[in-house]
Amino acid sequence: MEKLVMKSMNSNSNPLQEFDNIADRIRLHSQASRAPVLIVEGVSDKRVNSQWLPEADIFPALSRDQAVSTLREILPSLKIAIACILDEDFQRPVLSELEHARVAYYSGRDLESAFIRSGALARVLLHFLPQHEDETKAREIVDQATECCRPISELRLASYRHSLGLNFDRIGFGEFFSSGDHSFDTEGYIQRLCQIRENEDITPEVVTNLVTDVDDELGPRGRDILKVAARLTLSTNPKFRGNLADMLEAALFSTSWVDRPVVEKVRAAWSLAA
Numbered sequence: 001m002e003k004l005v006m007k008s009m010n011s012n013s014n015p016l017q018e019f020d021n022i023a024d025r026i027r028l029h030s031q032a033s034r035a036p037v038l039i040v041e042g043v044s045d046k047r048v049n050s051q052w053l054p055e056a057d058i059f060p061a062l063s064r065d066q067a068v069s070t071l072r073e074i075l076p077s078l079k080i081a082i083a084c085i086l087d088e089d090f091q092r093p094v095l096s097e098l099e100h101a102r103v104a105y106y107s108g109r110d111l112e113s114a115f116i117r118s119g120a121l122a123r124v125l126l127h128f129l130p131q132h133e134d135e136t137k138a139r140e141i142v143d144q145a146t147e148c149c150r151p152i153s154e155l156r157l158a159s160y161r162h163s164l165g166l167n168f169d170r171i172g173f174g175e176f177f178s179s180g181d182h183s184f185d186t187e188g189y190i191q192r193l194c195q196i197r198e199n200e201d202i203t204p205e206v207v208t209n210l211v212t213d214v215d216d217e218l219g220p221r222g223r224d225i226l227k228v229a230a231r232l233t234l235s236t237n238p239k240f241r242g243n244l245a246d247m248l249e250a251a252l253f254s255t256s257w258v259d260r261p262v263v264e265k266v267r268a269a270w271s272l273a274a
Helices: 002-010 015-019 022-032 043-052 064-074 111-117 120-128 135-161 186-197 204-211 222-236 244-253 260-271
Strands: 037-040 057-060 082-086 103-105
Touching (some): 022 057, 043 244, 064 082, 111 120, 111 222, 111 244, 120 135, 135 186, 135 204
Parallel strands (some): 037 082
């Protein structure tokens, strides 16, 4: 019992949410409201999309899987204007034709990368750099952070495509960046991933060969780029105190940029209920 209590206390989410059925809440809500419904992956997505799509009643899930399962449960039984926005991540979920028409993906791997692609991160970074630096330096940091994260992105993509089962969540990648030029130790990172995988067939050599065949069009996850960009920014401003990665994310989501293709896809999905 003690372990269960500690788990709940340390969790970032409300323990009651584990028993929450979002589909039931949407059914009840639709009886009192005619506003279009939008399902998103989490609270950050809700905050951003409430600015992009103010006409929507937004329901945040606890994960992408829960968002998809909620849409899947609602569609056959409830004829309402409903859509769902997901992170592209490294593998799209398998959807029916009916579900596919109601799902939109951010312009990048995730919500964060959509903002980064817009140039918003460089503009935000400028406010955290020393006064003598300009936006050119900020853009350099974003570009360098993106390139630093590219090996991680390629490894994740190879793991999904070839069902390698590499557990990226068990390893923090910060320790694999050099403190000098901030280059990434890809070889060491692969070795550690294979060590915790504990499968004789999945060796560093096998993983390295599979990565060379990866065509990563979307690039790294935005959340990874934010962490590295914060690290690079702190190297220019060592007197800064605080969790810069979290601050950058909050500032990024507060910008006025809008992911227009996503907004258009959502509104098109809502029109299907007409």
